Amino acid sequence: MIIEDGNVRVEAGVGTPAEKIVLRNVFKLFGSDVSRAIQMIQAGKGKDAVQAETRCTIGVNDASFGIREGEIFVVMGLSGSGKSTLLRLLNRLIEPTMGSILIDGQDVTRMSKRNLIALRRRDMSMVFQSFALLPNRTVLDNTAFGLEIAGVPEAERNRKALSALEAVGLARYAASRPDELSGGMKQRVGLARALANEPTVLLMDEAFSALDPLIRTEMQDELLRLQSEHSRTIVFVSHDLDEAMRIGDRIAIMQDGVVVQVGTPEDIVMNPANDYVRSFFRNVDVSHVFRAGDIARHNQLTLIERSGHSVNAALERMRAHDRDVAIVIARDKRYQGMVSADSLKEAVRAGGQDPYRKAFLPDMNPIEADTPLSQVMGRVAESHWPVPVVDERGHYLGAISKSSLLMTLDRAG
Secondary structure, eight states, X not given: OEEETTEEEOOOOTTOOOEEEEEEEEEEEESSOHHHHHHHHHTTOOHHHHHHHHOOEEEEEEEEEEEXXXXXXXXXXXXXXXXHHHHHHHTXXXXXXXXXXXXXXXXXXXXXXXXXXXXXXXHEEEEOXXXXXXXXXXXXXXXXXXXXXXXXXXXXXXHHHHHHHHHTTOGGGTTOOGGGSOHHHHHHHHHHHHHTTOOSEEEEESTTTTSOHHHHHHHHHHHXXXXXXXXXXXXXXXXXXXXXXXXXXXXXXXXXXXXXXXEOHHHXXXXXSSHHHHHHTTTOOGGGTOBHHHHOBSOSOEEEOOTTOOHHHHHHHHHHTTOSEEEEEOTTOBEEEEEEHHHHHHHHHHOSSOXXXXXXXXXXXXXXXXXXXXXXXXXXXHOSSOEEXXXXXXXXXXXXXXXXXXXXXXXXX
């Protein structure tokens, strides 16, 4: 993190997206005796003690984390944990008590009202649980409403609104009224309205929780589809664990206003920060959380396939490493096949060129890293050997053995 002219520029590591939003020591307290409440918090007093003595309610307590550009970042916790308050601090619908909130390096907490309004119109949109559609307006006019308030000329706002409706599959309903739409369609209009100003940040407060389970799943799929077509930074508040695990690139867990853990679903399942976090994931089916690449081990012996390479040398390496099988890869690390000591010896006895190819064990086709564990378990259970895992280009990443699979399931409880 580098400070330049009072702004913060976040530089990510190699291959890591930059942080679009950065929170630094953010507090939000509701009440009149805020100064004394802050002192008590900094002295280590809990939420109940602070409220009892000062009558101040802690909404957010010293939140410090970053949200990466282009990710779906889910905030979840029990009712009253502060998740919706945290979301509303990002665009200052609720004013923070203390701390800094930086978007693209600009501190939102120090912006003038004029600059804040410009930021909201230019870069940020919000989708609420309530559809909040105007019943006397058409779908197109509802979608264009925010642009109309911003003073965008009619022709331009209608063009942008129609484009947003096309993105969510509702262009043919542009002339309809809200009472002619289903609940899922109304929420799509709400989403289109948020997309109409082409925001880089989309804030969603329990946006799908009022929908029936089947429609909710369809809306989740719609969000993921839109994200794949046009990547935005999405901050999504949810109380639904399945929803968080399904759509979230990373999840923040809140407890009594404190962000107790931030991580990928896999990170949190395997390494919960405390019993509160552990209780959220106690009954999670990890086979739907993890993917093959998450649990692939790198402890299998690899042999590089190249001309002139001695099979005897390969056999000696297998003997020295006490391995029954080895993974054969090309120089560019693409997976070629799997061999055993016995299959190599048999190929040498058979003679001819390219003994590696003749020695490949049958039915050892690799699986891709993004394959859900639920689709991997049967393959691993039936295989006599570890199952190789590759990336989308066929590069070898590791292998999954029965023991590593069982270890993952055991650690996840």
